[in-house]
Amino acid sequence: MKEIKVNLTVHCEGLSCPLPVMKTKQAMETVRPGDVIEVVATDRGSIADLKGWAQRTGHQYIGLREEEGRYRHYLRRALPEEEKQEQQFPDTADCEELKEALSREDVRVLDVREPAEYAFGHIPGARNIPLGDLDDRLEELDPSRTWYVICRTGQRSDLACRQLAEKGLRVKNVVPGMIAWDGPIEQDF
Amino acid sequence: MNGKPVIDVSALYGKILRGEPVFILDVRNEEEYRDWRIEGRSVRSINVPYFAFLEEEEVWRSVPEDAGEVVVVCAKGGASEWVAEQLRERGRNAFSLEGGMWAWSQFYHALPVVSDSRMTLYQVNRPAKGCLSYVLVSRGEALVVDPARHTAPYLEIAKAEGAEIRGVIDTHLHADHISGGRELAAKTGAVYYLSSEEAAGARITFEPLERHPRIRLGDVEVEVLTIPTPGHTPGSTSLLIDGRYFLSGDTVFVGGLGRPDLGGKAREWAEMLYETVFRTIAGLPDGTYVLPAHFSTPEEMDGRGLVGAELGAIRRNNEIMRMEDRSLFTATVEASTGQKKPPNFETIVAVNRGEETVDSERAAELEIGPNRCAVHHGL
Numbered sequence: 001m002k003e004i005k006v007n008l009t010v011h012c013e014g015l016s017c018p019l020p021v022m023k024t025k026q027a028m029e030t031v032r033p034g035d036v037i038e039v040v041a042t043d044r045g046s047i048a049d050l051k052g053w054a055q056r057t058g059h060q061y062i063g064l065r066e067e068e069g070r071y072r073h074y075l076r077r078a079l080p081e082e083e084k085q086e087q088q089f090p091d092t093a094d095c096e097e098l099k100e101a102l103s104r105e106d107v108r109v110l111d112v113r114e115p116a117e118y119a120f121g122h123i124p125g126a127r128n129i130p131l132g133d134l135d136d137r138l139e140e141l142d143p144s145r146t147w148y149v150i151c152r153t154g155q156r157s158d159l160a161c162r163q164l165a166e167k168g169l170r171v172k173n174v175v176p177g178m179i180a181w182d183g184p185i186e187q188d189f
Numbered sequence: 190m191n192g193k194p195v196i197d198v199s200a201l202y203g204k205i206l207r208g209e210p211v212f213i214l215d216v217r218n219e220e221e222y223r224d225w226r227i228e229g230r231s232v233r234s235i236n237v238p239y240f241a242f243l244e245e246e247e248v249w250r251s252v253p254e255d256a257g258e259v260v261v262v263c264a265k266g267g268a269s270e271w272v273a274e275q276l277r278e279r280g281r282n283a284f285s286l287e288g289g290m291w292a293w294s295q296f297y298h299a300l301p302v303v304s305d306s307r308m309t310l311y312q313v314n315r316p317a318k319g320c321l322s323y324v325l326v327s328r329g330e331a332l333v334v335d336p337a338r339h340t341a342p343y344l345e346i347a348k349a350e351g352a353e354i355r356g357v358i359d360t361h362l363h364a365d366h367i368s369g370g371r372e373l374a375a376k377t378g379a380v381y382y383l384s385s386e387e388a389a390g391a392r393i394t395f396e397p398l399e400r401h402p403r404i405r406l407g408d409v410e411v412e413v414l415t416i417p418t419p420g421h422t423p424g425s426t427s428l429l430i431d432g433r434y435f436l437s438g439d440t441v442f443v444g445g446l447g448r449p450d451l452g453g454k455a456r457e458w459a460e461m462l463y464e465t466v467f468r469t470i471a472g473l474p475d476g477t478y479v480l481p482a483h484f485s486t487p488e489e490m491d492g493r494g495l496v497g498a499e500l501g502a503i504r505r506n507n508e509i510m511r512m513e514d515r516s517l518f519t520a521t522v523e524a525s526t527g528q529k530k531p532p533n534f535e536t537i538v539a540v541n542r543g544e545e546t547v548d549s550e551r552a553a554e555l556e557i558g559p560n561r562c563a564v565h566h567g568l
Binding site for chain 2: 016017018019021022025045048049052053056057
């Protein structure tokens, strides 16, 4: 099974309810907002419980992979309210526009979500550079092209667009983002 | 007890049977709770998932002050133990249900329906599933009807009665729970009876029930008549014990009739059910005591916890039993079959037909959830 890059792995093998949720809660408090943790559990009940807990706490339940009696859950720590600012980058495109652009030309898509989110479903051909890595990986982006920048809800891609525009790249923020994307999807595993 | 504030399923059931007020805090997920929970006439219950308690102190106040003793319930007893301890630290009188719904789904309680010098008839209730099975004992011999998956309750009764289990009968091929019939027969050397029609194509060994219109047990005085009552399934068979006790399987319930749609032939089987109700069962007197294989609500229990009713009362209380107009009857029965089907019923049927084998953990998983074999009440 292909590894998914995460900030922290929490081992809950052999533990039964309520421990997987409790350990996940503790681990979540040690990572930064926006970070992704992987929870490995053997208790089947962890599926419904972690989903329910995430929904209640506002953390993002990214997805689940099952292998040989192990459940690998991926969760992303919620951002505090104050970080959820209004989107500022003026040049935007909605999902329909992006879909249309993809159908008629060789379009570049930059997905700035975390690798785990990307792995569970992304636009085919999209390049994945998480927002936090953008500064270090600028040279991966062809400056002669227009980049459609996408995340889950348009927040991170807004920050990314501002950052990239400052460096002189041509970018469009795709709004709202993957939550509204109904076009083709590719998974990494 | 280990110092831990726990209550076991048997003690909890005792409270419910005695009508003592029971307050249940069910800390499973909302969906699990909606689907299936502990019920009883004296039971009040609320649902707050355990992980909600991890987040805010506020949530602890969702348990009302007037709740009194709180029984905390979860899937297997782990989360409930934590919640009960936390409630105690906040000065509340709380207990965790040991083993949770897992243990509850495997709990059985036996009550004698009748006991005289010639015979004793026990009703074995599995309250979590609403499953009822029976043990008839006479002069050192026992006959078990519709045993559930766990054979221990029946072996214990036989042992306590000093009786040998000679026969095991399934009134029909069950769709809501895994039958313990073949296993019990294998363990005791008893004959396993099932109607050939139910076993058609199945990979199991059985004695065709239809070849035994009369089964004698222990004393020659106790007579068991097998009466074909197709409808819920084509081979459904009821038993008339000692001319009075009618073990009706899933054909007639205290609150109505068995649903005819689990085989995918609702119309055809509804027609059979009509014949059964208005030809076969019509011939039984009002005083016949009906003992079904299921109940759906605690209201069907009497003060002792026994589920059963005289046929006359069932006829009076259920309009469908008086609906002699054939087309109206079949249309009504068919219309009621849009309800949810028993969880995992196709797999359970496959297991009962010997087409699939499951270990006990998987079996318990398959059986989790409510029973849905009755045509919904109110008919």
